[in-house]
Amino acid sequence: AKSRQTFGDKLNSLLANFRTVDEDFFDDLEETLIESDVGFETAVKISDELRQEVKLKNAKTKQAVSEVIIQKLIELYEQEGADEDAKLHFATDGPTVFLFVGVNGVGKTTTIGKLAYQLKKTGKRVLLAAGDTFRAGAIEQLAEWGRRVEVPVVQKPARSDPASVVYDAVKRAKTEKFDVLLVDTAGRLQNKVNLMKELEKISRVITREIPTAPQEVLLALDATTGQNALTQAKQFKDVTPVSGIVLTKLDGTAKGGIVLAIRNELHLPVKLVGLGEQLDDLQNFDPEKFVAGLFGGLLQSTDADQQQE
Amino acid sequence: MAFEGLTERLQQAIGKLKRKGKVSESDVNEVMREIRLALLEADVNFQVVKDFVKDVRKKATGAKVLESLTPAQQIVKIVNEQLTEVMGQEAVPLQKSEKIPTIIMMVGLQGAGKTTTLGKLALKLKNEQHARPLLIAGDVYRPAAIDQLQALGQQIEAPVFSLGTDVSPVEIVRQGLELAQEKKNDYVLIDTAGRLQIDQKLMDELKQITQLAHPDETLLTVDAMTGQNAVEVAKGFNEQLNITGVVLTKLDGDTRGGAALSIRAVTGKPIKFIGQGEKMTDLDVFYPDRMASRILGMGDMLTLIEKA
Numbered sequence: 369a370k371s372r373q374t375f376g377d378k379l380n381s382l383l384a385n386f387r388t389v390d391e392d393f394f395d396d397l398e399e400t401l402i403e404s405d406v407g408f409e410t411a412v413k414i415s416d417e418l419r420q421e422v423k424l425k426n427a428k429t430k431q432a433v434s435e436v437i438i439q440k441l442i443e444l445y446e447q448e449g450a451d452e453d454a455k456l457h458f459a460t461d462g463p464t465v466f467l468f469v470g471v472n473g474v475g476k477t478t479t480i481g482k483l484a485y486q487l488k489k490t491g492k493r494v495l496l497a498a499g500d501t502f503r504a505g506a507i508e509q510l511a512e513w514g515r516r517v518e519v520p521v522v523q524k525p526a527r528s529d530p531a532s533v534v535y536d537a538v539k540r541a542k543t544e545k546f547d548v549l550l551v552d553t554a555g556r557l558q559n560k561v562n563l564m565k566e567l568e569k570i571s572r573v574i575t576r577e578i579p580t581a582p583q584e585v586l587l588a589l590d591a592t593t594g595q596n597a598l599t600q601a602k603q604f605k606d607v608t609p610v611s612g613i614v615l616t617k618l619d620g621t622a623k624g625g626i627v628l629a630i631r632n633e634l635h636l637p638v639k640l641v642g643l644g645e646q647l648d649d650l651q652n653f654d655p656e657k658f659v660a661g662l663f664g665g666l667l668q669s670t671d672a673d674q675q676q677e
Numbered sequence: 678m679a680f681e682g683l684t685e686r687l688q689q690a691i692g693k694l695k696r697k698g699k700v701s702e703s704d705v706n707e708v709m710r711e712i713r714l715a716l717l718e719a720d721v722n723f724q725v726v727k728d729f730v731k732d733v734r735k736k737a738t739g740a741k742v743l744e745s746l747t748p749a750q751q752i753v754k755i756v757n758e759q760l761t762e763v764m765g766q767e768a769v770p771l772q773k774s775e776k777i778p779t780i781i782m783m784v785g786l787q788g789a790g791k792t793t794t795l796g797k798l799a800l801k802l803k804n805e806q807h808a809r810p811l812l813i814a815g816d817v818y819r820p821a822a823i824d825q826l827q828a829l830g831q832q833i834e835a836p837v838f839s840l841g842t843d844v845s846p847v848e849i850v851r852q853g854l855e856l857a858q859e860k861k862n863d864y865v866l867i868d869t870a871g872r873l874q875i876d877q878k879l880m881d882e883l884k885q886i887t888q889l890a891h892p893d894e895t896l897l898t899v900d901a902m903t904g905q906n907a908v909e910v911a912k913g914f915n916e917q918l919n920i921t922g923v924v925l926t927k928l929d930g931d932t933r934g935g936a937a938l939s940i941r942a943v944t945g946k947p948i949k950f951i952g953q954g955e956k957m958t959d960l961d962v963f964y965p966d967r968m969a970s971r972i973l974g975m976g977d978m979l980t981l982i983e984k985a
């Protein structure tokens with residue numbers, strides 16, 4: 369269907385239909401990038417660089433322009449992500465703690481459920497902390513995931529101090545020798561100062577109990593979010609040591625361009641991707657596979673064009 | 678903070694126009710480009726932006742803005758007017774059925790804010806109309822969705838009808854409506870599970886509920902932070918369910934909310950309410966002119982007009 373067109377598909381049709389390389393073409397290119405949610409600044413930056421590059425290489429034919437553009441895109445993507453580390457890090461000794469943060473409704477709790485399932489399958493003993501004591505039904509939601517995956521959940525009554533729930537959970541993870549503790553937190557918009565302070569406190573409590581923890585602070589971002597995703601990442605980075613992104617709801621959009629924006633503007637690695645609501649709808653992010661998915665169709669079709677000529 | 682670039686760009690473009698006194702076609706192109714970028718930066722869908730800028734240009738030319746003494750102000754005025762017009766001039770109230778109950782169904786993507794908004798709406802109706810709403814727990818998929826609705830029902834003191842998670846949502850709604858008849862509830866609000874507009878099975882389920890309940894309002898709930906995808910979502914839900922209105926949530930954040938314009942442009946359906954927080958009282962009526970100002974960063978724009 370049309371709505372499932374990938375970024376590569378769209379670029380392809382743009383490249384297939386242009387007549388001359390003029391300002392209109394670069395406007396269209398910019399729009400294709402923006403339409404794929406690469407983020408506004410990234411789109412402008414990329415199309416400016418491509419404009420230069422096309423001029424520099426004096427590319428005139430359709431084939432030449434297409435090649436320059438594709439080459440440049442891949443180059444940009446790889447260069448920006450050169451020293452990115454997409455792996456999840458675990459403690460060498462004692463419990464590993466992953467803290468999940470993000471704005472409202474992006475998929476933090478669901479991701480914890482899915483990840484608990486994955487980790488458990490690899491033989492790890494997993495504990496969950498119901499650190500969202502605020503949203504109606506949030507504790508019950510995590511408890512339900514705990515039941516499904518069969519892992520214990522540390523919880524207190526609704527409205528309890530989240531930092532104290534987290535404290536209890538870290539203690540228990542240490543004394544009962546759990547391998548991994550996954551900490552859920554309430555959704556909060558990045559411009560709410562008090563809520564962001566509360567998060568800082570939660571993060572501090574963890575580090576006080578285990579100096580090397582949290583090993584990961586994972587920011588969940590909804591893949592269908594627009595420009596605000598970048599602001600979210602910037603602001604959360606300011607209060608907690610965000611170490612990676614969980615890109616959720618990628619099943620709802622074929623755009624995926626946001627990964628480019630995140631690379632380009634934030635230099636935060638995507639570590640996990642959410643592809644649905646079920647237990648096994650979570651995957652490790654594989655940059656190479658992703659690049660193939662993003663640009664793959666593109667490369668093939670230019671090869672085909674070449675053969676035709 | 679994140680949009681300083683825009684203000685500066687506009688200031689430059691408009692400043693240039695002003696110094697020249699007389700304005701050429703290419704000056705106007707530059708201003709149009711700034712407007713285009715401003716809208717794209719606010720997450721308005723690129724196709725919607727294209728049409729919008731075309732209309733603004735036409736109006737600007739027709740009004741002979743180029744030859745006027747204050748071209749910058751006039752263009753800004755035209756943009757603002759056009760934006761307000763596209764978004765529907767005035768606030769549109771909730772439909773009310775002649776016979777009770779008025780039935781309201783919430784639909785939308787996962788995590789958009791349907792359940793929270795449903796609670797807020799019920800409270801609003803209680804406060805403003807002394808309504809006696811019944812809430813129907815029609816989400817049997819998301820873990821603890823029913824607990825969430827029940828907790829909200831308790832907070833706002835409204836009854837919640839649930840049959841657990843082993844009964845189909847269609848059946849739950851059928852029995853819920855029967856109960857509402859019996860208890861003479863004047864409003865029924867139906868919570869549904871979040872779903873993708875391309876999930877045919879779950880969309881069919883909503884169609885069945887629609888055929889059964891004939892809701893007076895089918896409210897598409899959309900996260901105000903949504904990017905370019907907003908158009909596909911709005912189209913998908915509208916084409917399959919013929920939505921009657923839209924609720925834009927999470928506007929208490931710092932998003933510019935360009936999705937509002939996109940949704941309105943592709944569905945023609947009014948945005949009725951905006952969510953501005955997590956509390957049950959954080960629901961407000963939608964005002965197109967205020968939204969227009971927000972999308973354009975109009976606080977800035979007004980200062981610009983005054984300075985110009």
Ligand SMILES: Nc1nc2c(ncn2[C@@H]2O[C@H](COP(=O)(O)OP(=O)(O)OP(=O)(O)O)[C@@H](O)[C@H]2O)c(=O)[nH]1
Binds near residue numbers: 472477619645
């Ligand atoms: N389609 C899809 N839905 C998802 C995905 N991840 C989460 N969801 C759904 O999104 C909704 C919100 O997920 P939650 O896990 O509750 O999100 P959260 O960030 O914990 O939300 P708050 O705690 O309210 O801030 C639920 O309906 C989930 O089932 C995903 O990868 N794909």
Ligand SMILES: Nc1nc2c(ncn2[C@@H]2O[C@H](COP(=O)(O)OP(=O)(O)OP(=O)(O)O)[C@@H](O)[C@H]2O)c(=O)[nH]1
Binds near residue numbers: 785790872954
């Ligand atoms: N800040 C803010 N948060 C909101 C607003 N509306 C809803 N939320 C939050 O967004 C998250 C998701 O809201 P829900 O009402 O659970 O969304 P939903 O559409 O019912 O989600 P699913 O049933 O999983 O599809 C929760 O954390 C809510 O508290 C709003 O206007 N502002």
Ligand SMILES: [Mg+2]
Binds near residue numbers: 555
């Ligand atoms: Mg949660």
Ligand SMILES: [Mg+2]
Binds near residue numbers: 870
């Ligand atoms: Mg819900």
